[in-house]
Amino acid sequence: xxxxxxxxSISKDPVADNTDTYAFVSPDxxxxxxxxxxxxxxxxxxxxxxxxxxxxxxxxxxxxxxxxDAEPDVVYQFRFKTHVRNANTxxxxxxxxxxxxxxxxxxxxxxxVARVIGGHTEILGSDLLCPPVNIGPRSTPNYAALSAAAVxxxxxxxxxxxxxxxxxxxxxxxxIFDLGTLRPFEQLxxxxxxxxxxxxxxxxxxxxxxxxxxxxRRLTKGNWNPTDATDQRxxxxxxxxASRRKARILSGSKDVESGPWVQVSRLGNPLIxxxxxxxxxxxxxxxxxxxxxxxxxxQVLHPELAGLLPFLYPGVFPHLAAxxxxxxxxxxxxMTGIPSGIIPGFQNYTGPVIADMLRLNLAxxxxxxxxxxxxxxxxxxxxxxxxxxxxxxxxxxxxxxxAGVTIPLVDPSFTPDGAAAVVQDGTSGPGVxxxxxxxxxxxxxxxxP
Amino acid sequence: MTELSxxxxxxxxxxxxxxxxxxTSGIVALPGLIAAASPVAASRSTQQTALDLSPVGQDVxxxxxxxxxxxxxxxxxxxxxxxHDPELVSRLLKGARTAGQEA
Numbered sequence: 275x276x277x278x279x280x281x282x283s284i285s286k287d288p289v290a291d292n293t294d295t296y297a298f299v300s301p302d303x304x305x306x307x308x309x310x311x312x313x314x315x316x317x318x319x320x321x322x323x324x325x326x327x328x329x330x331x332x333x334x335x336x337x338x339x340x341x342x343d344a345e346p347d348v349v350y351q352f353r354f355k356t357h358v359r360n361a362n363t364x365x366x367x368x369x370x371x372x373x374x375x376x377x378x379x380x381x382x383x384x385x386x387v388a389r390v391i392g393g394h395t396e397i398l399g400s401d402l403l404c405p406p407v408n409i410g411p412r413s414t415p416n417y418a419a420l421s422a423a424a425v426x427x428x429x430x431x432x433x434x435x436x437x438x439x440x441x442x443x444x445x446x447x448x449x450i451f452d453l454g455t456l457r458p459f460e461q462l463x464x465x466x467x468x469x470x471x472x473x474x475x476x477x478x479x480x481x482x483x484x485x486x487x488x489x490x491r492r493l494t495k496g497n498w499n500p501t502d503a504t505d506q507r508x509x510x511x512x513x514x515x516a517s518r519r520k521a522r523i524l525s526g527s528k529d530v531e532s533g534p535w536v537q538v539s540r541l542g543n544p545l546i547x548x549x550x551x552x553x554x555x556x557x558x559x560x561x562x563x564x565x566x567x568x569x570x571x572x573q574v575l576h577p578e579l580a581g582l583l584p585f586l587y588p589g590v591f592p593h594l595a596a597x598x599x600x601x602x603x604x605x606x607x608x609m610t611g612i613p614s615g616i617i618p619g620f621q622n623y624t625g626p627v628i629a630d631m632l633r634l635n636l637a638x639x640x641x642x643x644x645x646x647x648x649x650x651x652x653x654x655x656x657x658x659x660x661x662x663x664x665x666x667x668x669x670x671x672x673x674x675x676x677a678g679v680t681i682p683l684v685d686p687s688f689t690p691d692g693a694a695a696v697v698q699d700g701t702s703g704p705g706v707x708x709x710x711x712x713x714x715x716x717x718x719x720x721x722x723p
Numbered sequence: 724m725t726e727l728s729x730x731x732x733x734x735x736x737x738x739x740x741x742x743x744x745x746x747t748s749g750i751v752a753l754p755g756l757i758a759a760a761s762p763v764a765a766s767r768s769t770q771q772t773a774l775d776l777s778p779v780g781q782d783v784x785x786x787x788x789x790x791x792x793x794x795x796x797x798x799x800x801x802x803x804x805x806x807h808d809p810e811l812v813s814r815l816l817k818g819a820r821t822a823g824q825e826a
Binding site: 520521523530531532533 | 781782783784786798799800801802
């Protein structure tokens with residue numbers, strides 16, 4: 275979760291396994307959009323001697339659709355290269371790493387950023403340095419400084435960062451995947467247990483983050499800066515994807531790679547491939563492009579979890595149990611965006627094309643004071659499913675949506691169960707920083723052995 | 724697939740194929756590929772064509788997608804294209820059988 279190891283094949287390929295994707299209007303720079311994609315699920319801070327790094331053989335991309343057809347219109351591409359100063363040692367560092375060009379740092383990565391639009395590729399930056407991982411007070415004594423130095427400004431004024439971050443996602447995996455144990459209903463479960471506090475299974479773990487902060491006008495069709503939230507052109511769809519070359523031949527010291535890039539992971543809305551897509555389709559889903567998502571729409575209209583909740587919690591979700599209509603609310607929230615006229619002052623509709631993308635209305639300003647972790651459900655128009663912020667509690671939002679709280683958006687005759695408004699996993703996140711890339715510094719391996 | 728015309732691809736592939744196929748089976752595939760691209764050329768004896776074994780500068784990987792129809796996928800760089808070349812596939816299979824017997 276939200277997409278950590280969410281499908282059988284990608285769970286065996288961590289450097290290409292997208293854990294979370296975010297897109298939000300930057301709270302401290304409202305004319306910019308921040309897009310974040312995280313990889314390598316569950317990095318233990320103590321990752322030596324071969325610390326975590328990006329895949330040189332992976333193409334990482336942000337894909338933006340700005341004309342409502344779920345096709346790529348603006349794509350940001352990231353490629354990584356690994357450098358070793360001294361190949362005759364097993365050490366990651368020979369001494370303290372006090373700067374990004376420290377000669378004590380043996381194995382480091384650089385990357386390039388390209389923007390692809392209309393078949394034209396523009397190189398925005400190259401040989402950009404990643405920060406080292408956070409090793410400990412001896413090796414990386416001022417990690418905050420290293421991290422800050424790894425925020426680069428690109429040729430078009432965008433900012434970029436690629437490197438290790440503390441995982442900003444939170445969830446009680448142990449509870450949820452123990453037959454759907456949710457709070458505060460443990461005692462009402464088919465197999466009851468005592469109430470217990472939630473435990474964030476990802477606490478103190480890290481991911482590898484690729485983040486870019488882009489002027490809004492670089493993402494819209496016609497290069498404009500939307501200010502009218504009712505204008506459908508103000509909405510972009512976006513997702514992240516990772517691709518590998520079609521052929522790879524293991525060949526001793528230098529493997530052979532050839533052929534076109536083949537998508538092996540994609541992520542728009544959180545938790546879709548995790549808990550909506552059935553096991554047999556998860557890998558296939560990862561290989562498909564959002565524009566083809568109509569083939570998966572039935573599992574959104576009839577989500578398995580909506581049937582499980584009343585079964586696992588007898589008598590707790592009676593209205594949900596009796597609801598047999600296709601879940602048009604979930605289709606709107608996840609696959610098309612929410613049209614105008616449903617939520618006052620809000621729309622993020624991208625037309626009838628069924629596609630799993632984050633949909634962000636660029637004209638809605640960021641909520642600077644106390645954004646609601648429940649996003650739109652909490653009355654905060656700047657939050658999920660209007661894009662996704664780092665502070666949005668997407669587990670609770672989506673569980674409540676599946677439990678029925680969003681059905682009245684499309685079917686006013688339905689009254690949600692009282693339980694649907696309070697069900698949650700019972701955890702909270704690590705918090706966020708005030709500046710790009712917003713995700714917190716990773717914990718060091720010495721600190722979290 | 725990366726933008727690449729079939730004609731241009733053929734030119735590159737012809738120069739490149741030897742290395743990749745040789746790595747796979749030890750069989751030179753150039754004449755067969757040219758034959759597949761041109762019905763007229765297909766009728767010519769492959770022995771009459773000079774072999775161009777100059778490297779293309781990138782690794783080449785050939786995959787027999789459907790032996791029964793002689794369908795071959797050739798990949799070079801980020802490009803790929805499919806040929807139908809039963810003659811080439813026949814020779815590749817012959818090499819494969821030999822390799823299988825030696826394994």
